[in-house]
Structure formats: C-alpha cells, structure tokens
Amino acid sequence: MNWFTKTFSSTLGRKFIMSITGLFLCSFLVVHLVGNLTLFRQDGGEAFNIYSHFMANNPIIRTMEFVLVAGFLFHIYDAIVLTRRNKAARPVGYANSHPEQNSTWSSRNMGLLGTIILVFLLVHLWNFFVPARFGELEGVPNADYLNLYSEVVLAFKNPIYVALYVIAMVALAYHLIHGFQSAFQSLGLTHKKYTPFIQKFGYAFSVLICLGFAAIPLYFFFFV
Structure with a gap:
C-alpha cells in the first residue's frame, strides 16, 4: 500500500473523508432547500417547475450530480467501516458504563439515524427523481418543461409519505447536530474561542434546515 491509500484507509483518514463529505452534503441541503422553497409561491407551481427544469438540464448541475452521488456513497461506506472498527475495538458493550453520561443520544445512534435517512432518500428519489428523469410526466401547456409540481402535490397528499418525510427530517436534524460539530473536530478545527460558536451554529x-424541509409536505398536506 502506498502512503495515500494507507492514510485514507486509516481510522483518521476515514474520519477526514466523513467530515469533508458531510460538510459537502450540508451545502447540498442548503441549495436543495432554497430551490424547494419556490413551492410556497402562489403561482401554480411555475417557479418550481422552472427551477426543476434548470436543475435537470444544466450541464454543470448534471456533472455535480455524480459528485453528489460519490459524496453520499463515500459518506455511507466510511460510516459503516468506522462503526465496525469501533465495535471490534470494543467487543464488550456499554451495559455498565452509563454512556448517557458521557455522550449524547444522537452520537450513540448515528447508525440508526443514518439508516432512517437512507430509507427516506431512496423513497424520495423513487417518487421524484425517477419520474422526472425516466418517467413520462405531463408537460406544462405552452412551455418546454415538465409539470413536476403536480407530482409534489400528489405525493404530499399521501399521509404515509408525509409522516415518513417528517420523521426523516427529525432524524436528519439529530444526525446533523452531532455530525456538524464532529466534522470540525475531526478536521482539527477546534479552539476554545471558536468551538462554542461552531456548536451553536x-x-x-x-434545526432550521430540517424545519424548512418538513414545513413543505405539511403545508401541502393541510393547506393545498
């Protein structure tokens, strides 16, 4: 093994990759939420359909999709590897060590939270990404883009999907609360002066990102 492979296959190397990919995925969440907020515009879905059309046909965005998928895969794979290594290094459980006194609930259940998010992501892609890219959605009259807005309205009238969406956003919030701070710590960006701000930020x-996402299905379910 050369030095590069050895470095990034080590525990510290994998934590570094987890941190970088995690922060990159945070930036994706911001961009995705900003675009989805167009759903609140009272224009019959025109702004959202235009946004969706732009995202589906812009060559830069399409290229970044491959980067995004790679980021997800690396993040998930490293999470699995690190979890197995931690369990192997500590074969005896926490039964008598009172972990709740030394760690947060989210830090002890990142695997569970990540699994909930992954299940939701697969369902979400099946409901929106697959029909938009490979299905036969209706086009908007007198326009050259698809009516993805109608799919949103239909999906968010399903109480099971809305419940899954909200539960996933709660899981994502807990996942991010621990992961955001942990990412900076793994990157060595800790300082007694700045760490409290990083934690609060x-x-x-x-909370704000996940509230923003959760508000969308609830709005459509109750008010549209």
Missing part, C-alpha cells in the same frame, strides 16, 4: 443550522 451547527445546532441552529440543523
């Missing part, structure tokens, strides 16, 4: 970011 990460908490606010996690």
